[in-house]
Amino acid sequence: MIRLRRLAAIANVVFKYRLDTLLDKSKTPLPLRLLLSPAVLWGKPKVSRGERLRKALESLGPIFVKFGQLLSTRPDLVPADICSELAQLQDNVTPFDSDKFRQIVEVALGDSVDEIFLSFDTQPLASASVAQVHAAVLKDGSDVVVKAVRPNIEQTIAKDIALMYTLARLLAKYSRDGRRLRPVEVIADYEQVIYDELNLQAEGANASLLRHNFEGSALLYVPKINWDYSNEKVLVMERIYGTPVTNIADLEEAGIDFKLLAERGVEIFFTQVFEHNFFHADMHPGNIFVDTSNPKKPSYIGIDCAIMGSLSKEDQYYMARNLIAIFQRDYRKVAELHIRSGWVPKTTPVNEFTGAIRAVCEPIFQRPLNEISLGHMLISLFTTARRFEMEVQPSLVLLQKTLLNIEGLGRQLYPQLDLWTTAKPFLDRWLKQRYSPKSLFKQFKQLVPDWLEQLPEIPPLIYSALKNAQQTAEYAAPTTVITTPGPAAKQPLRRLIPWLSAAAVGVGFGLAAASWTESLAQVPVTSLILVGVGLLALLLR
Secondary structure: OHHHHHHHHHHHHHOOOHHHHHHOHHHOOOHHHHHHHHHHHHOOOOOOOOHHHHHHHHHOOHHHHHHHHHHHHOOOOOOOHHHHHHHHOOOEEEOOOOHHHHHHHHHOOOOOOOHHHHEEEEEEEEOOEEEEEEEEEEEOOEEEEEEOOOOOOHHHHHHHHHHHHHHHHHHHOOOOOHHHHHHHHHHHHHHHHHHHHHOHHHHHHHHHHHHOOOOOOOOOEOOOOOHOOOOOOOEEOOOOOEEOOOOOHHHHHHHOOOHHHHHHHHHHHHHHHHOOOOEEOOOOOEEEEEEOOOOOOOOOOOOOOOOEEEEOOOHHHHOOOOOOOHOOOOOOHHHHHHHHHOOOOOOOHHHHHHHHHHHHHHHHOOOOHHOOOOOHHHHHHHHHHHHHHHOHHHHHHHHHHHHHHHHHHHHOOOOOOOOOHHHHHHHHHHHHHHOHHHHHHHHHHHHHHHHHHHHHHHHHHHHHHHHHHHHHHHOOOOOOOOOOOOOOOOOOHHHHHHHHHHHHHHHHHHHHHHHOOOOOHHHHHHHHHHHHHHHHHHHHH
């Protein structure tokens, strides 16, 4: 019943703001046109389409506001008049009552605002879809911002999530693409993300880690969290003074190098994804500021770390190689990587899949590189892969969204941005480092403790294998014939020789790696003996 009421409320907002007029009737399916036909009863729209869409998304709550934030960063896909209106959703959502904000802070911190702060600004500094921010000064004179979650927002989100689950289950059951799209899993992943955003302590922890990852970097600065006055309900952090990245006029007046600024945004994205494997997944312009103190070498300031993403090592590797293969026009490699990664079934015909990828990418590459949208290309590829039963990877959903944000922002700052020229050297370098001897040895050292932990179990396993082999041989031998054991009877033991030798080499290298620091003289003699004996046994076998 709750879901039906929420669905009715959504329909009412669609009709009230005449969102049906945003659709091209010639391309809208007849059933959908019939569903939207009652909207004419609300009369002709009196304000612009962008304002109507913005107000509708605000009315529908935080989940829909975040969708509008994503659309506002895509001027290459969304008309300019709509983009300019949706940009107000980034940090200019209608604020809630300041007295209520003060009450939330006092309850969460267990003391009055006057006792905690030297001064507290009653006017909100920013108001977003999930939380609101006020400026304040601590007793020690530190400028801070105080963030609190909107009251009763959990109930609204719960209703939307319940409705989305219902629609996802219907899609999975009745749609031909339902199983491939894995809508229920995608909604479950988004549910975790949105509820994590309500936990300000988790946001603070994310910000602290991101700050640590870019400590001393000239690319990105993350404000420091004041943990003495922060918990799940309230977050107090260092106040930053920067220029909003959308204030192009102010950036121009400061003499900012827009080309470098756009390229650094791309570099930050790829550094987070491939080096740190921890990326800010809500990098819409409302969360990004620019430090203009050095206009020729501008840096970014990032806030609002509620939504973060990470990839598995396998997805990192396949994504990097896919991007390189795409821009090398090695379409067969792209197809093979999709199959090898499990993104499409193993039974997918490689030649047919290669042809489909070529048909999507080749027309795009006829344009100049600085006009190619990498995010749009990936979307086209995934759409094409639908007929090859490509499954949606929930772990890649946030990555794709973040790439769209970064690319849209970069093109706003510097329309001639060549994303590939900026990204390719980074990806090439990352792949080389991943498989360099130093990196492999580092991975080897990380595995050594586990191997040493299991080392005591090896002798019993060897004894058990020998015992089983002996019993098998005795069971298979004729019982009425007495023979002298020959080469065949010793065969099980011979088969174990290479395994025992390899084990000796592995354990020897493991001990060496565990104790290695700077010189060979610090490696235990025992490990060298094990390696030598093992290699000798393998050579003389």
